[in-house]
Amino acid sequence: MAGQSTSQTPSSSSSSTSSVAVIYFAILGIVTVAAGVADLLVTASGSEFAYGILEVPNDLFRGGWGGLIMLFAGLLYLSGVRNMDDIHQFAKVTMGSILIWILSGCDIFARITESIPSSSEETGPWFNTLPGFIEAYAPPYAPAVLLLPFSLVVLYYISKRASGETRGGNSS
Amino acid sequence: MKILLMGHPNVGKSVFFNRLTGANVTESNYPGTTVDYTKGWMKIEGEDVELIDVPGTFSLDPKDRAEEVAVAMLHESKDVRVISVIDASKIERGLYLAMEILEEGYPLVIALNMRDVAEDKNIVIDAGKLEWILGVPVVSTVAIAGEGIKELVSRIREAKPVDVADITANTASTADAAAGTAGGEV
């Protein structure tokens, strides 16, 4: 969110990116690539990895395919971060975020659907208990979910670019 | 009287159909959603009129089964008026089909749809002038948002057959006028 203060000045309204944005997405890109590689390595080795609130998935679907997608999201960030004023470059950064939204959205949706029904077998109650329901949302989280808030920053730049475009359109 | 909705694939014919009849025809954002025609009823000034959603076709010279259905629909119906739905961002291709229909002597109204997309691409169409040249009603619409639908309905009655020679004459006269005043313009 540090980019906000530097770019509110009228002089930079035509260019929608600042050096802060470049550094931000470069770091996010590196972290995302690392997360993707970690997913793939943990899955390939069949081991488990958890640290603090982080838990790397290790099943073929979320760890394997998910890791591949995560790796790609990171590469999109990194390849788009240079010359971000260009719409094609900025689109890559946006796409990187969209991939993270897909991954984390699927994770969160899976948690929601698993948290509601009762986990007991056969003739138990229909719904989960309240503590059980809340517990389902407790950490650890997958890397994609942890990266979600950081990837949302792109929305700020999209809206800034959109407002810049309409202003530019009126003046010309 | 019957009204046919004709145009290229994926220009929004089914959207018009649903708007005009309140029916539930599947609309999708890809070409070829309608492979068979659908009929419905709409009201024009209190009168019930049959409206037909024709599969998308590029010309009156059919290339696949869905297009065959479209062309057969036009030729086999009596007392028809055609709403030619044109993608405003690809107006030339749309006019080609509209022209073919006009040449066969069918009364026509043109709906310049997806104006919003054209605007995104910075394409501006002078609908009034187009109407003057063609001699048939031309209405700008954004069917998916419901813009221009009312005007389109109110002008269906004005649809009339025109002679292509008149259109040619009209373009010639405006071209001459343009050449006289602003000859350098591309």
Place this chain on the structure above:
Amino acid sequence: MKLSPEERWDLIDRISRETVSFGAYRHTLKDAIGELTIKPMTGIPIAIAVMYGFWSVFGSFAGFFTDGFFVRLFDAYWLPWLQEVFPGQGRFLYTIMVDAGGIDSGEFVLSSNCLESFGVLTSGLFVAIGIVLPAILIFYLTLALLEDIGYMPRLAVLIDTMLHKIGLHGYAIVPTILSLGCNVPGVAATRILETKKQRFIMMTLLAIFIPCGAQIGIMQDVVPDLMGWILLYLIIGYFIFGYILNKVIPGMAPEFLIDVPPYRRPMLSNIGKKVFGRVKGFFVVAIPFVMLGCAIVGVLYQFGVIRFLGDLLAPIFVGWFGVPAETAGPLIAAFLRKDLAVAQLSVIEMTKYQMITSVVLVSIYFPCVATFAMMLKEGWKELIGALAVLAVTVFAYGGLIHLIGILLGVA
């Protein structure tokens, strides 16, 4: 007065020069993202991500309703209640409608769940409502979303090169994906293909290799860990036999020209209408067919027809396909109801590989009756051709899968 195409273009050219002005074309973010999703370098990984999302949401949603609620409802309440109140246990009607039961050490015992009971009111209802309904609902919901955003044509462009190898083009992805919901609208959608040859290849491949939503739903429920392998075999089969058909069948397979529409914000009302219409359409067809199919299978079992055919064909199943003799019954029954057959297979003891083989066999079998009728509507010659291909395919591909298993040392 009629114009020649040249004269017409010339006139249009003059008209548009008069009326249209092009401003400087500026790319919007939407356009740039649109390009990213089409270029293979970025488009293929994005397509993988979209499929990942599709599948993940499908599994979560279907699991939520089926495992979370319907299994409990049907197994713990509905089945015991029906077993209790339905008169004439062990009699003909009871067997067909409620529970065929089983024989355990010479005694008749009732089934403990709705996948084993094979009654019209138990297995039939459970499959139709408990498994197929959630699967179909979420499938059509996500599909409608992708369609209305405008992703589908981009997928078509991406996969175009690959589909050309089998005589089709990118647009074949539309009937293919529609068929994953239900083969009936999939067969109808083949009309967007240009030539007879293409339509025939497409229809045949759809009927054989594309499992419908009902099948996917039930496979996901009873053999979730084998899904990846089963789908892999089906996709490989789709391309192998598409390739062969393209070589064998005379005719043209023209290039495809496609307009890629811009991305659009999906309209909730349209998605709602579309999903409702499709789910309704599916259910009007599916529920009666599931129930009727269940009843017919039950009757055939009762009269020993399936046992007889199973015994007769068991050597083929065991020797050629490498699956246990007990699968013969369900594989025969699969001619009527594929989804029920998968459920039946899931309770038979066999190795993983045999399970994969038998479920793949069920999938590539005879298309369901509704699809059959739809194909007949498109032309009886095509239908007969498709059935001939089907017969060859089942034997060839079933044998091939067995062979692969032998070579891998797992069969």
